Amino acid sequence: MKPWLGSASHARWLEAESDRLLAFSRGSRHPAGGFAWLDDDGRAQLDRPVQLWITCRMTHVFALGALMGRPGCASLVDHGIGALTGRFHDDERSGWYAAVDADGPRTEQKSAYEHAFVVLAASSAVVAGRPGAPALLEEALEVLLTRFWDDEHGMVVEEWDRSWSTLDPYRGVNANMHTVEALLAASSATADDRLLQHALRIVARVVHDLARSHEWRIPEHFDEQWQPLLEYNADAPAHPFRPYGATIGHWLEWSRLTLHLRAALGEDAAPDWMLDDARSLFDAAVREGWSVDGAPGFVYTVDWSGRPVVRERMHWVAAEATAAAAALHDATGDAAYAQWYQTWWDHIADVVLDLRGGSWRHELDTSNQPSALVWEGKPDTYHAVQATLIPRLPLAPALASAVGEGLLRQG
Structure with missing residues (x-):
């Protein structure tokens, strides 16, 4: 069977899924400003505080x-x-502020x-040519790098x-x-390669x-x-942002970001370890996360022995798995990554x-039925939308810049 990666018919399917997700996303526009948390049917939860991370993700x-070139999206960027x-x-x-409401x-x-996420949203808005975005990005980078x-x-x-005053x-x-x-996004948007050195130190x-x-x-x-706190939140293992143990989806995300x-x-300037380490993180996520308990899907977390x-099963982990497989296939040409992708x-x-x-x-339970142990509703479409774009883009520049430069492979 012909691999999906690189095929025109699969690119068309991904494009259609991008549009389906964007159509769903439009319902998140909050009339008071920002983007609302959506429930399972896409209804805006206007009684909930508006979250900064959701507003930034949806602006992006x-x-x-x-x-x-999707009509109506530019005005939603301006709303964000x-x-x-x-x-x-x-x-x-x-x-x-992390969250706001009417008061x-x-x-x-x-x-x-x-x-x-403010930096990410502002960077993408700059590439999209939206008014106010350059000043927003300048301030966001200053705060991130000075504070x-x-x-x-x-x-x-x-x-x-x-x-x-208190950290x-x-x-x-x-x-x-x-x-x-x-x-990565800000460096692409501003052509400031110095930002990549900060990213490299973190990676x-x-x-x-x-x-x-x-x-x-x-950790x-x-x-x-x-110093690692390996037992942190052992009594709250399903915390949505700070769960106990190691988070499988993050290994996949770090693998992909390392490749980006x-x-x-530039491969000549990048440290030699980056490709091997990206492979190792991916392999560990497959070994300890994928279909390890009798049903398809990635478990959310494991302990320090890998149990x-x-x-x-979180949707964002599956999204990052496809994206990491596509990125590794791009970097290596290894057909095994194309098979995992499919x-x-x-x-x-x-x-x-x-x-x-x-x-x-x-979120799904261990039988792949809808669950809400960690997450209720469908707060945003950031991971899913990116999963439909990354397989159709080169590893650099960053997503918005690559799309803006016309590098998105079409069906």
Whole structure:
């Protein structure tokens, strides 16, 4: 059978799925600004606080839609920028609030995770040529690199209070992963290659140091001296952002991001270990995460011996699996990655795509039936949309820039 990767007919299928996801996404526009959490049927949950991370992700998604020439997406990017320069922005002390409602900020803590997504959204909006985006990106990069960047350790710290005077002692790898993604996007949008060196320091620490020294099970949680806290949240293993143990989907995401960074640096300039480490992370995710408990799907987390802890299947892990397989196939030409790619898209089509309610089912149980142990509803379409684009794009530049340069392979 002809491999799907690179075929015109598969590209057409991916394009149709991109459009189906964009159509579902339009319902997230919040009338007060930003983008709302959507329920299983795509209804905006207007009684919930509006989340910064969702607003940024959806602004990024609509920027991709605008760059693909989808009518109506540009105005939704502008809607997102309006919220990021308006209701989410701390005009007095700079930075962005993590959540807001009709009464204002719901929390005054300022976290690197959300701020990385501001950089991503602004970068994609810059590439899409939206008004206000360049100033937003300039400020977002300044805040990220002056407030969160820890130059001693080559990582970003996690969370400040509103006044930037008290730093939480917790350190996390998830925020650093999305910082790498954001720096790749910003470097492509601004042609500032210096940002890639920050990204490289993070990837070297997490992938080449921490992952390798823990049998590719990436520690997620750390104290203020960057010492791993391996038992963190052992009593709350299904936490949506800080689960106990090692998170399978992040190994796949780090694998892919390592390859994007390698391509952005140029293979001659990139460290030799990057390709081998990306392969190793992918292999570990397959070995310890895929179909390990009697049913197809990736478990959410494993303990430090590789045994499953939370067995629910997250849509975003399947999305990142296809993207990592496509990226490794691009980097190596190895047919095994093309086969895994097809296996996982078949799995997504069988149980993850929601052709009645729209979008993808965000969480499934161990029998691949809808579940809500970790996530309720369908908060955003960021992972799913990217999964439909990455197989049709080169590894560099970053997604929005590649689409903007006309590099998206069409059917």
